[in-house]
Amino acid sequence: MELGLSLGETMADAGRDLVLGLGMGLGVRRDEEAETGREVRREHEFGAGRCGRSSPEPAVRLTLLPGLVPSLGLPWPPSSETSRHLEASTRGFDVNRAPSLSVAGAAAEDEEEQDDAAGAAAAASSSPNNSAGSFPTDFSAQGQAGTGGGGGGDRAGSRASDEDDGGSARKKLRLSKEQSAFLEESFKEHATLNPKQKLALAKQLNLRPRQVEVWFQNRRARTKLKQTEVDCEYLKRCCETLTEENRRLQKELAELRALKTVHPFYMHLPATTLSMCPSCERVASNSSAPAAAAPAPASSSSPSAAGGGIAAAPPEQRPSSFAALFSSPLNRPQAAQPQPQPQAPASS
DNA sequence: TTTTTTCGACCTGTTACTTCA
DNA sequence: ACTGAAGTAACAGGTCGAAAA
Numbered sequence: 001m002e003l004g005l006s007l008g009e010t011m012a013d014a015g016r017d018l019v020l021g022l023g024m025g026l027g028v029r030r031d032e033e034a035e036t037g038r039e040v041r042r043e044h045e046f047g048a049g050r051c052g053r054s055s056p057e058p059a060v061r062l063t064l065l066p067g068l069v070p071s072l073g074l075p076w077p078p079s080s081e082t083s084r085h086l087e088a089s090t091r092g093f094d095v096n097r098a099p100s101l102s103v104a105g106a107a108a109e110d111e112e113e114q115d116d117a118a119g120a121a122a123a124a125s126s127s128p129n130n131s132a133g134s135f136p137t138d139f140s141a142q143g144q145a146g147t148g149g150g151g152g153g154d155r156a157g158s159r160a161s162d163e164d165d166g167g168s169a170r171k172k173l174r175l176s177k178e179q180s181a182f183l184e185e186s187f188k189e190h191a192t193l194n195p196k197q198k199l200a201l202a203k204q205l206n207l208r209p210r211q212v213e214v215w216f217q218n219r220r221a222r223t224k225l226k227q228t229e230v231d232c233e234y235l236k237r238c239c240e241t242l243t244e245e246n247r248r249l250q251k252e253l254a255e256l257r258a259l260k261t262v263h264p265f266y267m268h269l270p271a272t273t274l275s276m277c278p279s280c281e282r283v284a285s286n287s288s289a290p291a292a293a294a295p296a297p298a299s300s301s302s303p304s305a306a307g308g309g310i311a312a313a314p315p316e317q318r319p320s321s322f323a324a325l326f327s328s329p330l331n332r333p334q335a336a337q338p339q340p341q342p343q344a345p346a347s348s
Numbered sequence: 349t350t351t352t353t354t355c356g357a358c359c360t361g362t363t364a365c366t367t368c369a
Numbered sequence: 370a371c372t373g374a375a376g377t378a379a380c381a382g383g384t385c386g387a388a389a390a
Binding site: 360 | 372373374375376377378379380381382383384385386387388389390
Binding site: 173174175210215218222 | 376377378379380
């Protein structure tokens, strides 16, 4: 399938314009990056991919229009209900949504916390008194011993390269629900962390900075994966729609050809009407008006108006043209994810 | 001023562990 | 109790950009 298509002409001002590589990688414009700086750029990159690096092939800019979404049966933007359902179908909570207070409440009810956390402190953290009502803002009391090697020391994983692991195999330890929820909240605010933020989060959650860093890396990867899946599904539907459009146009073309054969005088049309290139068999306008934008007036060229029973759909009833399909810049589906926000400078 | 080196941050793919049906 | 799938923390290797030499 040839994708050498320029889809949409509004790239210059579309904040959510995409550059789709053949590998479905998505990128943002580099001039925007230059304006917003590295931090913001990276936040966009994680969300939309890095076409320039990930795919050497010529990128295809794709702008998806809003009108196509309903025609595809794609609720867009995905309703929160949809997202919730998606996540509810899985085990975890919606990582893209703000963890509600009920999450913490549920965590309090979840007894797994007690055997998950290795220490009594962890058990205390899961008590209703600790988690109900609001997010904990300090997890230092939890069983997260981290590298300190306290009583619950095996809860925090370790990296041999930056921690004295004693040479033991790595131990993967799950974060508590509260910790995950808090990290989610942070991720909603900024998908990337500067060192200060990382340290602050680590301190607040009683994790090692490396753990916070890894969590954010994995979180970005999950978001990107989810977005890729959404994009893939959406483009599949776009492809189906365009295939159908192509089929319809081919049929219409065949009808017009037949009509020309039967009633040649019909084709003696004003210069503004479409004509067929005999060599490439492409419909082209031989007037100054763009062919796609100026279909022949139904009153003068519609075969149905002249009788014969073979009728092309009037312009207002036709499915949108390819160009029109992608004329709007703001309707690419996006996996539910936090809106990247410019980070405050680290110094502030 | 240009080139090379170093370093930190990040991405991508993978592994290993946990949880659940 | 066992097992396979799914989720995810942790890791390894690579790229890139900025700063220093």
